[in-house]
Each structure stands twice: as structure tokens, then as C-alpha cells.
Amino acid sequence: MSGKIAFAAVLMLCVGSLAGTGPNGTVPRTAVDRYLIHAMRDGVGIGIVLLSPEKARKEFVSDVNRCCVVAEIALYPAKDKGLDVSLNDFVLRVRNPEASAKPASAKVVAARLQKNAASDRDITVSPTVGVGYESAGYDPVTGTRTGGGVTRSAGVMVGIGGGPNPASTDKDRAVMETELSEKGLPEGVTSAPVSGYVYFPVARKKNAHLELQYKLNGSTVVISLP
């Protein structure tokens, strides 16, 4: 009896630890057609929300706009069937100019963001203004008698560099990795709808046409993103 309890405790611990470290993703909507951009193939539904830079800035503490185009992807498995979710099945294609990218892992994105943050430059401009009053007397430097009066001074201090940039330390990289991982699309076999963020390491270009390709059962689903 005690052996069974111990086994159950170990099992719970393992499950708990796996649940704590794995990506949680986001909450999928009630149905795939609740996504404005969605598609169905072989009973599998896929819904997409492409995050604008402003939206991504609000969603993430990490500055993901600096390296990636972020999409929230929801997958709805066919009824009574499992679906093997893998990031490798996604490709984001950019038309004009041509480019394509597979999703980057949270670890890679975090490392890239840390590197970007560390390469930032800080320039601080501080104006200084001073007003003084000098009474009549002898100037201690020249020995001449001074007339006194109001003195004014102004200047500008320009500082370059300084301490470490925000979000550029190794600790920050670990936090960014945690955030990106926890909000990322969970991988693995699932029979329930899942959704989460996917990070495509491509530069966001103005007026570029984007297209998401998803490999499903040997065929490719192509979804045009406005």
C-alpha cells in the first residue's frame, strides 16, 4: 500500500514538474471560426492572429518586435483524433522581398533579444542652468577688484554609455526565455484545442505580404495573412 502511495507521489511530482516547465500557451477560443483568419483541413482547424508591434509590446515584457514576427496560432484536432503539434510544421513566407522562416525556439529568441539589448547605446543630454550673485570685492585669481553683479551660466552635459542596458543581463535572458516559452505554442500530441505564440525570426517589412504554411498529413495548408 505504501509502495503504491510512494509511486503515486513520484508520478504526481513528475507530472507537476513537467507542467511547470512546459509551455502553457494561451487560451484557445471556443471554436476555430472565432478567429478571423482560419482554415480547416481533414477535420483539423487552424486559427491565426498576427500580432501587430503594438499588440506584441503589450503582450510581452520581452521586446520581441526587435527580432520576430509573432503570431498566435490555435490548432483544433479532428474529433476523436489526436494531433501531433510541432513547430517544425510551420513556415512563414514573406513575399516581396522573398524570405521564409521556421519558428525560432524561446531559447534562441531570448539570446537574440539579449544581444540586441546589449548593443544599444545610451546618450543622455542634461541641460544645466545657473544663476548667481557676486558681490563686489577682489578677484582671488587675478587680484583685480571686481564689480560684482548677477552671473548666469548654462551648459549641456552629454553622457554616452553608462551602466548595463535594460534587459541585457544573463538573468534577463533566462526570464525572457521563461516568458517566451510559457506563452509559446505547446508541442506534442494533443486531442484538445491548443493555442500559443509562435516566433518567426523575420524582419517586419512595410507592405510585405505574409503567408503561413502548415504541413498537415503530408500536404501543406497555405494561409494568406493580410
Added chain:
Amino acid sequence: MRNPALWFAALLISAVLCLTARAQTNEPSPQPAERPGGNVSATQQQSPDVTDTSTPSDQAGEKKFLKESEGSGDKGRTHLRLGTVWLGASYSHYSGPYYYPYGPYGFYPGDWVYGSLWYPIWSPYYPPGHFDFNDGRGEIRLTADPKVAEVYIDGAYAGTADRLKSMWLDPGAYDLTVSAADRASFHQRVYVLSGKSLKITAKLNVDSSSKEKL
């Protein structure tokens, strides 16, 4: 610099620099077409409003103007900030025929008074309230309704919300809980990065179950 023209020229240059940075910040960034009728998921609704203050000198009225370029890839950015505006006042009085090289370096018997509120260029000291930029922590700015709500970080009691408007934490992921009697609790996973500020508004709605009890 006693010439007023030079005085104003220096101010003008700094103002132009800051306005230039602000103008570049306000440029609309390229973004894909917004889709109407978007249904926001539960996690999105609870997402924090992230602001990058980067500099902790808010107490000194410091402002930051960020020059950024969307989609700049791996290129580093230049952050142009308006630092603290220093204002000083002084009074000096010299007397006695003592002059250089004897005066300033030797005994000075005359009455010599010199006062200044602040000398930022020469002084090695920082003004009151100053703390070093980006000391390795990040800030959580919490606004809660009700203000006396209890705040828990990773399950540990941290205090009441009215006393925790600004919390400086080491970089990390934390579970933030705000709760009050007869109100639904607010839970959020927060990520703290060094030098960054996270603004969180926790509005606790009246718990419907407690209403029924009444």
C-alpha cells in the same frame, strides 16, 4: 558664459535634440492590417501593460525619449534621453587683496562665501533621491482597487497595494496575487526584467458569491 545669447543657444540646442528624438518616436511603425472583430482570449485580457522606463530617475523629473526603428533586426538602437535639468543658485563674495597663486591654495583670511545648490559638473556626489541607473532590478507599478487590497508575490504576503505602488524586484518570473475581502482575487504571472517597468492595474470586482450570502 555671461553672454545671454550663448545661454539661450545652449538651451535651444538641447531642446532641438530632445524634440528630434520625440518626433522619431512618434513615427508610425509599420504593422499589418488590423483585423476587425478580433476576439481576445482570456490571457490576452489579463496581459500587463508594459512600459520601458529604463531610467529610474522619475523622481528627478527625468524623461526618456526612445528612438527606435521597427524591424531593425540585430542592429543596436540609440536611446536619446533628456537627463536631469540642473538648476543652481550661488552667491559669492571675495575680499582682501589675496590673489593667485596664494589665495585659493593657501590660507585665506578674507571673508569668502560661496554657496551653491548644486554643481553637477564638478561635484562627484549625486543629488538626493538619486540611485544608479539600472541597478539590476525591474519595477512593478501596481495600481489596485481597492487600495488596501493584500498583495502576494509567489504566495508570500508582500503588503497592501497602497504601500506597494512601486516594487523593485530582481529579474524573474513571479506569480502576483491581489486579493481583498468580498472581492474576486486577481492573479497574474509577471516577468520582471532589469531596467524595465511593468504597469499592472488590478481591479477587483465584487465577488458575486459573497453578494448572495448577504
